[in-house]
Amino acid sequence: MNDLLWQLESKNLVWHGSEQQAHSIQTPLKSGHKALDEALGGGFLTAGVIALSAQLGIGELRLFFNLLKEADGLIIFINPPGVITYESLHYEGITEPILILQSLSLAETLWCAEQSLANGAASFVFIWAESVSIAQAKRLQLAAEKGQAIAPLFIKQAQYQFSLPVPLNLHLSAVESGLHVHIKKRRGSCGQHKVLLPFSAHWPELYKPVNINNVAELQLDSKRVLS
């Protein structure tokens, strides 16, 4: 019997009551967005993978900027789709050291993500992966728990038909005045929540148009580009 139990445990198939207790004791991290914090039952977990499906450039990183300001430890970006700019983080007042690992294959991305999370030196590990299997997501989750780090994991939408076995699954989409967050699955709660984050209040430049003469010209230009 013990043998069997040990085997199951080594495969992480045994759920310990004590783990759950430990999770609930930790004070959640406030995201800085009231509506989201309420929907998440107080805020983000202090460690774990957050699976995100989102288009590029709709505010998916800005969602975490308030947390990054408070971060204590290295911030790592693994395989970002472009050059992460120092200026944007600087503008938001993010001061923790930053490490960027770029142009990686999928296998390298996952290896680096797991090592960075498990090491414990990192507070946030942002991961962009083409596709992640259930087993790989589980591995990342275990590493994140071991190293007490938060790992936002950006996955392509098309691949994302079912939710991964991580504590939090979010789908993000852009709306006129900010970001629409659809909480698809959250550990310890039932039902799905939808939250609208009014980013236009934080970043008016990105949402509120000002009167510009050039708009007509640009639209003209872009038509030419498309034709």
Added chain:
Amino acid sequence: MMWLYLHFPCLQLDSIAEDAPTEAIVIVEQTHNTIVQLNDKAKQLGVRLGMGMATAASLVNNLQVLPYDSELSRQRLTKIAHHLYIVSADIALMDEQGLVLRIDTMLKLYNDVGCYWQQIERDLTSLNLTVYFATGYTPYAAQVLAQQQVNVISDNRAELKEHLNRQRVTSLGLSEKQKAALQRIGVLQVGQLVSLSLADLAKRFDITLVNYIGRLTGQLVHSLTFFIPHENFTAQCELAHEIDQVTFLNQPVAHLLGKLAHFLITRNQVCSELYFIFTLRDQSEIKLNVISAEPLSKAQEWQNLVDIKLATLTLSSPVIVIKLFVTNTQAAVSQNQDFLKMKRGNVNALISMMIAKLGQERVCMPIPTADHRPENANRLVCISDLSMRKLQFEKGESLRPSILLPTPLQLRQPMKILQGPERVEAGWWDDRVIIRDYFIAHNQQGQCYWLFRDQRKRWFEHGLFC
């Protein structure tokens, strides 16, 4: 003066990795084509020292034959001297097979010869070598006894003399011609020879023999050049079997790293870069250097990094020799860690691991640069000086996209402009002048882009506000 002589008859054989005890191995001296070293298995099968190659090959069908390499033996001897230097000060290399250690100067530290030998023996055991030894009142006397495998440790002058006198003159380090000449006049044992006066010998024999006997008996001064250890670490491992799979390289590499750790720890030093050279069968070489963000000395810590690096290696043909070099070592400085913040892992260890896996060029950090050109202001540098630091600048003054495209792309879709223009005109001081008007715009899916229009009114996408 008192000396200890260590005779290593099978140095080359011992230096071959010891994972092939089932095969008969012999080392052949190429000019005379005779066997100079052989392992136990070969001995069991009837092969003897001094035997010809052909005879040996006819006795054992799968005999493994290696050419004798005097350079290798010499290197190996130097390594042993290095190893013993920690416990004994004056060490001299005698020929390709022996070391002579001066004892009398060390006795203040070790009390008596027995204690001294205990220390030396303990160190030699860890090297796993075949060794014969003897003490003597002159280096040559100790050498003769050790080479004859007398294995005597004593400071009793009479006893040592007794041992020496019993040896045959053929065991002396003389040429064959000189030995024959001695035998012709009826001198068969060392005892008979040393009883003759040097003056008498000089009448009959040439000066080299007289010098030798004079030094053997202590009547003439024997000056030796003592060994001085190197500053740098180099080690080599000749593989008994060719290795064609990277995973099997771990074992010999671990062996080399163990030696490195011994070298560093005994000197209280650390190093941050290792150079490996793998010699392949086709004589090509693979160079591998492993960098660590923080200086290390322990074998296990290095092993972790080397394993990652080895996994990236592809072998075009099997490896036959592995060399390890370390050029820069520094004194170990102990670091104080905050006891209360022990939870946090080691940043440097993490970075070392990433560099080992990905290579230096893909592990970057942003470096703040005072420049208005977005490409320059957001430059990434490969971590070379490996000092992670906090971003220590006052709050930025303008909103910038969080992701820049590696190169600006021509506009591909209709956009709705929200903000702009912001003129960026810079770079007149070098040759990369830019004059651009930047805008913030949304596309139809609500993605927030950073666009610019150049002087020729062409539109480009340059970044995304993620």
